[in-house]
Amino acid sequence: MAEILPLRAWRYNDKLNIEELTSPLFDVVSDKQREVLYHHPYSSIHLSVPRGQQPAINAANMLQEWKEQGLLLQDQLPGIYVYYQYFRLPNSDKDYVRKGFICNIKAYDWHENILLRHENTIPSAVNDRIELLEHTALNSSPTHGLYTDTSFILEPYMDESIRTPIYETEDYQGVRDVLAVIHDHEVIKLFLDTLADKQVLLADGHHRYEGSLAYRRKMMAENPDHTGYEAYNYHLMYLTNSEHDDLRILPTHRLLKSLPISDEDFLERLSEYFVVTPKEDPYELNEVIVGKLWAFGLYLNGEAYKLRLKPELHKTISWNFPAEVKELDLTVLHYFVFEKVLGVLRQEQRGYAALSYERNFTACIRKVDKREAYAALITNEVSMEQVKRVCNSGAVMPQKSTFFYPKVICGFLFSSIKEDEFTTATAACV
Structure with a gap:
């Protein structure tokens, strides 16, 4: 099953x-926050989301300069990097901690059924990741994967390591990010052995992972002596145990910049499939749908509505999906609202220019009020059990279905896949 390796970060x-x-991942900060990050000449955002006419080349040149100037240094010993995130959620007094570790993992092809995906990707974003990896040979931020271990074998070793952290910071979300490292080769071997019989579910970072996968395929085709152990075979990942209670998934809402039909026609067509109920306060839309199957909030040009699918219509979904996917709220949303009402076919929805995504509920309402968006569609969160069922079915959810909170921070460490910089310590761990 999953082959993981320590790294010299x-x-x-x-x-x-x-x-x-x-720096945070590029898709979770505002334009204003992003500009502040770019202003710092050594911010990690210059490597993870470079700018300019030739962004990937710019990042590669900057990376080499930083190495030569001693701004970036490679750790002498390979290790497993323990990473904890301490956080709270709005309207809750509970203190959460998401426990995990960062390592290299083989970039398995989907058909191998070792690493499982649950979301569709957006092709243009994948192409950007491939180009960046080709020029820099650097994994600038870890993706997020989940493994299942009901015995919690690795947690005592992670808890021990995190007592002596390398870094401890507070990020833009108010999350306390803590990084430590394990060098003991016997303990590292336990990590490798524990994952050796596991499948890994890709929680976040589908575009970056597909970039690594495409790069591996290309290099395999170009290397007649391919062994499977070359540096290009591996990808940087943050792994957490799916059995933890502190694993949180938040919803990702949909914003529409415009409608191809009038408001009146839109509401009339919606009423063919949904019970449409006007609501006085748009800031309660997330509350009136919580826990309700196939229910959504709609904020349209200053007016709020609750939408609830007429249950007898669910069986009319004609998309060739397994039941695990058809049951999802977001499948219902994308089928009935986007395809049936707005006329945007499934294969066109991933590139639909009028559609964008927003994780912050109040930001959805604010953007509509400020005319930055014309309409907001408010969704419920996806459960961990739903994610597992979809992955095990072999199907995928609509794009941007899950928001595993908090996001992994970028800049604590980087992983090179240049052959002369890629050291695994495999021999010391067997």
């Missing part, structure tokens, strides 16, 4: 202030 020189250098 590249990390910022300890003389630098790590708090100033970390």
Whole structure:
């Protein structure tokens, strides 16, 4: 099953202030926040989401300069990097901690059924990731994977390691991110052995993983002496145990910049499939749908509505999906609202220019009020059990279905897949 390896990470020189250098993933910050990050000349965002006419080449040049200047240094010993995130959720007093570790993992093809996906991707975003990887040979931020271990074998070793952290910062979400490292080869071997009989569910980072997968396929085709152990075979991943209670999935809402039909026609067509109920307060739309199957909030040009699918119509979904996918709220949303009402076919929805995504509920309402969006469709969260069922069915959810909170921070470490920089310590762990 899943082959993982320790790594010799590249990390910022300890003389630098790590708090100033970390950056969130590009799809969870505002334009204003992003500009602040770009303003710092050594921010990790220059490697993860480079800008300019030739962004991938710019990132590769900058990476080489940082290495030569000693801004980035490679750790002497390979290790498993323990990563904990301490956080709270809005309107809750509970303190959460998501426990996991960062390592290299083989970039398995989907048909191997070792690494399972649950979401569709957006092709243009995958192409950007491939180009960046080709030029930099660097995994600049870990994707997020889930394994299942009901015995919690690795947690005691992670708890012990996190007592002596390398970094401890507070990120843009108010999350406390803590990184430590395990060098003991016997303990590392336990990590490798524990994952050896596991499947891994890709929780977040589908585009970056597909970039690594495409790069591996290309290099395999070009290398007649391919063995499977070359550096290009591996991908940087943060792994967490799916059995933890502190694993949280938040909803991702849909925004429409415009409608191809009038408001009146839109509501009339919606009423063919949904019970449409006007609501006074748009800021209660997330509350009136919570826990209700196939229910959504709609904020349209200043007016709020609750939508509830007429249950007898669910069986009319004609998409060739297994039951596990047809049962999902987002499948219902994309089938009835986007295809049946708006006339946007399934194969066109991933590239639909009028559609964007927003994880913050209040931001959805605010954007409609400020005319930055014309309509917001508010959704419920997907459960961990639903994610597992879809993955095991071999199918995928609509794009942007899950938001595993909090996002992994970028900048704590980087993983090179240049052959002369890729050291695994496999021999020491067997």
